[in-house]
Amino acid sequence: MTVNRAWRLRRRPAGEAAVGDLELVEEEVPELRDGQALVRTNLLSLDPTNRIWMSDIRGYMPPVPIDAVMRGLGIGEVVESKRDDMPVGAKVSGFLGWQDHVVADDALLEAPLTVLPDPLPGPESAFLGALGHTGVTAYIGIDLAGVGESDTVVISAACGAVGSIAGQVARQRGAKRIVGIAGGPEKCAHAVEKLGYDACVDHRADDWRDQLDAATPDGIDVDFENVGGPIMDHILGRLNIGARVSLCGMIAEYNTYDEGGKHSGALSNIGQLIMQRATIKGFLVLDFGDRFPEAIDYLGTLLAAGNLHYDETIRDTGIESMPTVLNELFDGGNMGKLLVRVAG
Amino acid sequence: MTVNRAWRLRRRPAGEAAVGDLELVEEEVPELRDGQALVRTNLLSLDPTNRIWMSDIRGYMPPVPIDAVMRGLGIGEVVESKRDDMPVGAKVSGFLGWQDHVVADDALLEAPLTVLPDPLPGPESAFLGALGHTGVTAYIGIDLAGVGESDTVVISAACGAVGSIAGQVARQRGAKRIVGIAGGPEKCAHAVEKLGYDACVDHRADDWRDQLDAATPDGIDVDFENVGGPIMDHILGRLNIGARVSLCGMIAEYNTYDEGGKHSGALSNIGQLIMQRATIKGFLVLDFGDRFPEAIDYLGTLLAAGNLHYDETIRDTGIESMPTVLNELFDGGNMGKLLVRVAG
Numbered sequence: 310m311t312v313n314r315a316w317r318l319r320r321r322p323a324g325e326a327a328v329g330d331l332e333l334v335e336e337e338v339p340e341l342r343d344g345q346a347l348v349r350t351n352l353l354s355l356d357p358t359n360r361i362w363m364s365d366i367r368g369y370m371p372p373v374p375i376d377a378v379m380r381g382l383g384i385g386e387v388v389e390s391k392r393d394d395m396p397v398g399a400k401v402s403g404f405l406g407w408q409d410h411v412v413a414d415d416a417l418l419e420a421p422l423t424v425l426p427d428p429l430p431g432p433e434s435a436f437l438g439a440l441g442h443t444g445v446t447a448y449i450g451i452d453l454a455g456v457g458e459s460d461t462v463v464i465s466a467a468c469g470a471v472g473s474i475a476g477q478v479a480r481q482r483g484a485k486r487i488v489g490i491a492g493g494p495e496k497c498a499h500a501v502e503k504l505g506y507d508a509c510v511d512h513r514a515d516d517w518r519d520q521l522d523a524a525t526p527d528g529i530d531v532d533f534e535n536v537g538g539p540i541m542d543h544i545l546g547r548l549n550i551g552a553r554v555s556l557c558g559m560i561a562e563y564n565t566y567d568e569g570g571k572h573s574g575a576l577s578n579i580g581q582l583i584m585q586r587a588t589i590k591g592f593l594v595l596d597f598g599d600r601f602p603e604a605i606d607y608l609g610t611l612l613a614a615g616n617l618h619y620d621e622t623i624r625d626t627g628i629e630s631m632p633t634v635l636n637e638l639f640d641g642g643n644m645g646k647l648l649v650r651v652a653g
Numbered sequence: 654m655t656v657n658r659a660w661r662l663r664r665r666p667a668g669e670a671a672v673g674d675l676e677l678v679e680e681e682v683p684e685l686r687d688g689q690a691l692v693r694t695n696l697l698s699l700d701p702t703n704r705i706w707m708s709d710i711r712g713y714m715p716p717v718p719i720d721a722v723m724r725g726l727g728i729g730e731v732v733e734s735k736r737d738d739m740p741v742g743a744k745v746s747g748f749l750g751w752q753d754h755v756v757a758d759d760a761l762l763e764a765p766l767t768v769l770p771d772p773l774p775g776p777e778s779a780f781l782g783a784l785g786h787t788g789v790t791a792y793i794g795i796d797l798a799g800v801g802e803s804d805t806v807v808i809s810a811a812c813g814a815v816g817s818i819a820g821q822v823a824r825q826r827g828a829k830r831i832v833g834i835a836g837g838p839e840k841c842a843h844a845v846e847k848l849g850y851d852a853c854v855d856h857r858a859d860d861w862r863d864q865l866d867a868a869t870p871d872g873i874d875v876d877f878e879n880v881g882g883p884i885m886d887h888i889l890g891r892l893n894i895g896a897r898v899s900l901c902g903m904i905a906e907y908n909t910y911d912e913g914g915k916h917s918g919a920l921s922n923i924g925q926l927i928m929q930r931a932t933i934k935g936f937l938v939l940d941f942g943d944r945f946p947e948a949i950d951y952l953g954t955l956l957a958a959g960n961l962h963y964d965e966t967i968r969d970t971g972i973e974s975m976p977t978v979l980n981e982l983f984d985g986g987n988m989g990k991l992l993v994r995v996a997g
Contacts, residue, residue, distance in 0.1 A: 367890070369928050537923065546711070559924045577918035579881065580903045582935030584713045589933040591926030 311338040311347065314628050315408035316379045321372075322363055323568045325639065326632050330363070331379060331407075333629055338410055346413045347389040350405050351653030352623070354382040354437040354646075355635050356470075357560045364566040369593050379407040379631070382442065384425075384433055386653060387413075400425040402436050409628045409651050421598075430609065433653070438646035439474055439612060439619040440605050446594040447474035447533075448604040450555035451482060453590055454531045461486040461525050463544055464506075466535035468496045468620070470646040471557060473504050474608070475533045477617055480505050484531070488524045490517075490540060492641040499644065503618050518543055528552075537561045537574070545578035545587075552587040564639050620645025627651060655682040655691070658972050659752035660723045665716075666707055667912045669983065670976050674707070675723060675751075677973055682754055690739040690757045692729040694749050695997030696967070698781040698990075699979050700726065700814075701904040708910040713937050723751035723975070726786060728769075728777055730997060731757075744769040746780050753972045753995050765942075774953065777997070782990035783818055783956060783963040784949050790938040791818035791877075792948040794899035795826060797934055798875045805830040805869050807888055808850075810879035812840045812964070814990040815901060817848050818952070819877045821961055824849050828875070832868045834861075834884060836985040843988065847962050862887055872896075881905045881918070889922035889931075896931040908983050964989025971995060 313336050322330045341347060362380050365372045373380050383405035387395045395401065395413060403422030405411050413422055431440055438444060450471075456462055462479045466472040467489025479487050489506040491497050497509035508524040510517055521543060528549040534541050537559025548554075565572040582589065597604075611617035622643045624634050628651045637643050657680050666674045685691055706724050709716045717724050727749035731739045739745065739757060747766030749755050757766055775784060782788060794815075800806055806823045810816040811833025823831050833850040835841050841853035852868040854861055865887060872893040878885050881903025892898075909916040926933065941948075955961035966987045968978050972995045981987050 367925060367928055369930075541923075556923075556926050558927065562924060572921060574921035574923060575919040576923060577916060579885075579900075579918060579920060579933075580906060581711060582900050582933055583902065583937060584711055585935065586713075586937055586940060587935050589923075589926055591929065591931050593927060593930055596930060 311410060312336070313338050313408055313410040315406065316628070316631055317376055318363060318373045318379050320375065321365055321568050321570070322360075322566070324566075325564050325636055326360060326363060331632050338412065341389055341391045341412065343391050344414055346387050346392050346395040348385040348401055348405065348411050348413050349388045349653070350383050350385045350409045350411065350628070350651040352384045352434055352437060353405070353407060353628075353631065353649045353651055354441075355638055355648065356382065357558055357563055357638055359635055360563040360566075360639070364570045366566065366570040369595065380404060381407045381631075382437060383651070384437055385411070395424060399427065400429060400433065402441065407628070407631050431612065434621055434623060434646070434648055435612075435619065437648060438470060438621055439617060440608055442594050443470040443646055444474045444608045445597065445601055445604040446557060447471045448478055448607060449594055449597050449600065450533050450557050450592060451475055451478045453592055454533065454553040454555045456482045456484050456531055458483045458485060460484045460530035461488065461527050462531040462533065463488045463490065463521075463525065463529050464533045464535070465490045465540050465544075466558075466560065467491045467500045467506060467509060468504065468644050469535060472533065472535055473620060473645055474617070476500070476504050476506055477611070479531070479533070481611065481616070486525070486527070488521070490521065490536070496644065505618070512540055522547065531555070533557060535560060542576045542578050545576065545581050548581055548585040548587045550585050552585055554587065554589040556589050556591040560639065621648060622646070623648045623650050625650050655754060656680070657682050657752055657754040659750065660972070660975055661720055662707060662717045662723050664719065665709055665912050665914070666704075666910070668910075669908050669980055670704065670707060675976050682756065685733055685735045685756065687735050688758055690731050690736050691733040692745055692749065692755050692757050693732045693997070694727050694729045694753045694755065694972070694995040696778055696781060697725050697727040697749070697751060697972075697975065697993045697995055698785075699982055699992065701902055701907055701982055703979055704907040704910075704983070708914045710910065710914040713939065724748060725751045725975075726781060727995070728781055729755070739768060743771065744773060744777065746785065751972070751975050775956065778965055778967060778990070778992055779956075779963065781992060782814060782965055783961060784952055786938050787814040787990055788818050788952045789941065789945055789948040790901060791815045792822055792951060793938055793941050793944065794877050794901050794936060795819055795822045797936055798877065798897040798899045800826040800828050800875055802827045802829060804828045804874035805832065805871050806875040806877065807832045807834065807865075807869065807873050808877045808879070809834045809884050809888075810902075810904065811835045811844045811850060811853060812848065812988050813879060816877065816879055817964060817989055818961070820844070820848050820850055821955070823875070823877070825955065825960070830869070830871070832865070834865065834880070840988065849962070856884055866891065875899070877901060879904060886920045886922050889920065889925050892925055892929040892931045894929050896929055898931065898933040900933050900935040904983065965992060966990070967992045967994050969994050
């Protein structure tokens with residue numbers, strides 16, 4: 310008998326996910342039926358959107374139902390199988406959920422769950438990061454903005470899983486100037502020294518607005534927006550004519566959702582979209598399934614050539630640490646992709 | 654000797670333009686030099702953007718300098734001339750300013766000032782409204798949103814100069830459902846009965862949010878946004894996947910600019926742009942100079958065929974009433990295009 314440990318959502322968080330919002334339960338894994346495979350979770354991905362899924366808001370996916378296993382992306386390995394396309398030992402990537410085992414069947418494959426190539430052309434963890442949904446998000450967002458040689462590009466959460474890749478893709482696209490925004494002098498130093506930003510603004514400094522103005526003397530043509538809130542608002546106030554905002558995330562706002570799905574937010578510079586004839590385009594990487602191969606090929610080539618710096622933080626704190634590690638994302642403590650090792 | 658009466662901007666308004674912000678002065682018109690023509694102002698156009706031009710903000714044109722004649726669009730007639738392309742009697746349209754005479758020269762023609770065809774193919778006033786910058790704004794904004802047959806279109810300031818035309822252009826484009834938002838039951842009745850909206854939401858009613866939800870049972874695909882503020886925010890919360898917002902104006906916010914050009918504003922539903930993969934596109938009609946003929950031809954054909962309902966309010970209160978009449982725009986009292994007759 311296999312016991313599965315799973316985080317079930319017991320109530321919708323008010324603000325940061327807290328003790329009592331989720332419960333770690335132990336449940337017996339049922340006997341496999343034909344067409345099923347048992348997957349052991351190796352790594353789980355922590356993404357800001359996890360917090361979105363906990364709230365009852367109009368999202369791109371329905372909220373996680375109360376008492377259901379928390380939704381999450383991960384990489385696992387087939388440990389038992391009654392289906393030919395998922396032999397024992399195969400690595401899979403997709404919506405495994407916050408649990409250490411999951412029964413994969415046709416429905417989960419549609420979620421989607423993907424069987425990874427064997428052998429893997431890189432470290433397992435990269436397929437949740439630079440060569441996974443994170444890297445593809447960065448690639449698509451820069452592509453949608455149409456970054457070109459005359460553009461000053463600003464990237465908030467510049468050292469984050471998505472931002473760190475987006476900055477480097479913008480560099481490859483020949484952007485004139487790439488300015489990151491990150492929290493604290495260490496991250497800012499990393500952004501310039503390792504990730505190749507021309508400048509980095511420390512949004513924890515009192516004078517971050519002045520820093521951002523000074524770092525973008527020719528205004529801002531492209532904003533790869535991950536943060537929202539006052540940072541995005543200040544950026545809107547510095548857009549140039551014809552500017553493009555790729556709206557990827559608004560992490561500053563996710564922890565403000567209350568139990569009822571209401572939240573606060575305030576932008577006063579939206580009017581600059583008119584003055585500068587600018588465009589905000591919201592996008593979700595899940596809409597670009599057909600471009601994953603192109604993006605992964607592009608990023609994989611950069612990585613293989615040593616032209617893509619890739620940071621990850623893997624916590625070895627196990628499935629029991631998932632809610633705590635999720636909150637690290639919002640505290641801004643981690644650099645690059647944040648993962649939890651569950652097994653493997 | 655001709656005396657010109659002109660409104661000069663003496664200080665930047667805090668909120669609504671008030672007594673003392675502008676001064677009506679009488680000034681002698683200098684003798685014409687070669688290459689100049691004297692234009693008498695017949696009609697002046699009141700536009701929400703007039704208020705923008707008074708504030709020291711990053712606009713699409715520089716703010717009106719302190720002590721300069723207030724900028725404004727109008728139609729006039731040449732009364733003296735020392736240039737061949739502007740004979741006495743010719744009608745002109747463009748940036749005449751808030752004054753009853755203006756000396757036209759090459760610089761003003763570049764502002765631009767346009768010599769209108771003789772005879773005019775419609776009433777003079779229409780060339781500041783349905784067949785002028787107002788109508789072209791409506792046409793371009795609907796075009797940019799790509800309105801199609803499956804779309805629910807929402808238009809704020811539905812009975813305003815731009816909105817009233819935009820709704821009818823959306824109808825011509827075959828939109829599935831067109832919902833207006835206007836202030837008060839009379840305007841809403843007018844919107845449905847005369848302008849052809851399928852429904853109209855009275856934003857002065859306490860339950861306007863419920864009204865808007867009920868009027869858009871299939872959500873919102875296109876927002877032609879003229880208002881901003883809480884109305885725009887509620888619309889963002891009802892966008893469908895792939896929705897487009899043509900951001901034309903934010904009149905709810907223009908009178909909140911203080912002397913220093915700061916203003917308030919708050920949108921909490923921007924995150925829905927991600928969830929619904931929606932786009933906000935700010936636009937300015939002045940960027941579409943090459944499409945004015947196409948737009949005016951389109952609107953003129955509709956008008957001639959009796960397929961375009963066109964409202965205007967012409968105040969016969971003279972040049973001295975300009976600041977007072979401007980504030981009517983923000984009080985929401987007028988229907989359709991608002992003009993002041995100065996002469997003619």
